[in-house]
Amino acid sequence: MPKNLWQLYTSLGEDEFRVLRAIERFQGRHEYVPVELVEKASGLPPSRLHRALAVLSRNKLIKRRLGNFSGYTLTFLGLDVLALRNLVKRGVVSLLGDKIGIGKEGDVYIAVAPDGSRLVVKFHREGRKSFRKVWRHRSFTLNLEASTWLEVAKYVGEREFKALVSLWREGARVPEPVAWNRHAVVQRYVEGVELSEAPEMGEEEALSALRDVIETVRVAYQRVGIVHGDLSEYNILVEPAEGRAYVIDWPQYVYKDEPHADELLRRDVEYVARFFRKKYGVEVDVEEALAYVRGERSEPPW
Ligand SMILES: Nc1ncnc2c1ncn2[C@@H]1O[C@H](COP(=O)(O)OP(=O)(O)OP(=O)(O)O)[C@@H](O)[C@H]1O
Ligand SMILES: [Mg+2]
Structure with missing residues (x-):
């Protein structure tokens, strides 16, 4: 039976984490990090290094390339366990549960905090494939072209976490951000159903x-x-009995003075309206709602 992420995580020892961190450190400069570098950076004697590399390869946490020189690269799974390690050590997460999201760009898991409360951990996955439609035309993607997938995924995680912090602080109805490490964003679990x-x-x-x-x-605006x-x-969670909603999934936001912001704002509001x-037969005038969102009128359109 294949291990789930938590089982995989708990099966690893300190040597495996040292090797993962060593590969991660040089990943920015080498697509495949030469084994000599891994050895040096991990500080492990050859026998332990090779044992750890074998465990990591078998579990698909790293990928090996053979050729003129042999080298190793992290997989997303490898990056996941590194982030998880950090979150557990910091006392953010005490247990990772089932995968709940089948998102296109992230793996979303339910988790438990040390105080027993429920969390959600989202591991970003954007870097490897080309950005999908929603990420195109964003000014910041231009700066990322030279980066490796790992840096992209980490950058997107940071971006989502920081946006959530600002939104939460301003009283927006978003899940409360809890922590962030690498490409992983931790939020409070919100009770709700996808719209x-x-x-x-x-x-x-x-x-x-x-x-x-x-x-x-x-x-937000x-x-x-x-x-x-x-x-x-897909990015709205509702509490049907209370009639309350949360807006989730923010990493692709744009600043309001960016070229496509007006278009995107209109599309967002039109789509929801x-x-x-x-579905529910409720009517909100899109132009009035847009004017309200932009602050051109102070009265809400309802
Ligand atoms: N804080 C949360 N509380 C409860 N459920 C959540 C929370 N965050 C996400 N989920 C669930 O996980 C699903 C996926 O989350 P999210 O939309 O953030 O990522 P994604 O779908 O992978 O990203 P994308 O939409 O770009 O593919 C949501 O639709 C929702 O069902
Ligand atoms: Mg989503």
């Missing part, structure tokens, strides 16, 4: 959830200066 699963909601609750979304878009850019029923209209 895409079309939870049953009365008209009143639906309108209230829609207001939460628009208010969050407004706080006016107080943080950003536009989500990928708002859809259309979904709520079709």
Whole structure:
């Protein structure tokens, strides 16, 4: 039976982590880090080094290249366990549970904090494949072309965490950010269902959830200066009984003065308004909502 991430993590010893860290350290300069460098950076004697390399290869935490010189590269799984190690050592996470998200660009797990509360850990995966549609036309991607996938994934993790911190501080309805390491972002678990699963909601609750979304878009725009850019029923979690909503999945945001920001803001608001209209029969005027979000009118359109 294949191990899940937590089982894999707990099966590793200190030597394996030393080797992973050694490879990570030189990954920026070498696609495949020469074995001599790994040996030097890990400080392990050859027999222990080779044992650790074998364990890591067998579990697909590293990949080996043979050729004129042999070398090793981290896989995303290798990066995952390094981030997990850090989060456990810092006392952020005490147990990693099941995968909950089947996201295109991240693996999302439920986790438990030392105090027993539930968390969500999102391991970003953006770097390796080309950026999908939503990431195109973003000014910051231009600076990343020369970077390795590992740096991209770490950068995206940092970007999402910092955006969540600003949004949370300003009172936006987003999951509370807890910690970040490498490409992993830890948030509080929020009770809710993806809007895409079309939870049953009365008209009143639906309108209230829609207001939460628009208010969050407004706080993001006016107080943080950003536009989500990928708002859809997949990135909104709702509490149907209470009629409350959270907006998740922020790493692709753009600043409001960037070239495509206006377009993206309009698309975000139109998309959400259309979904709520079709599914729940609640009506919000898009132009009025946009004016409210931008601060051109102070009264909400409901
Ligand atoms: N804080 C949270 N609390 C509860 N569930 C969450 C939380 N964050 C994410 N989830 C669940 O995990 C899923 C995926 O999360 P998210 O949208 O952040 O990443 P993603 O889908 O991998 O990214 P992308 O949409 O770019 O592919 C969500 O749709 C949601 O079901
Ligand atoms: Mg998502």
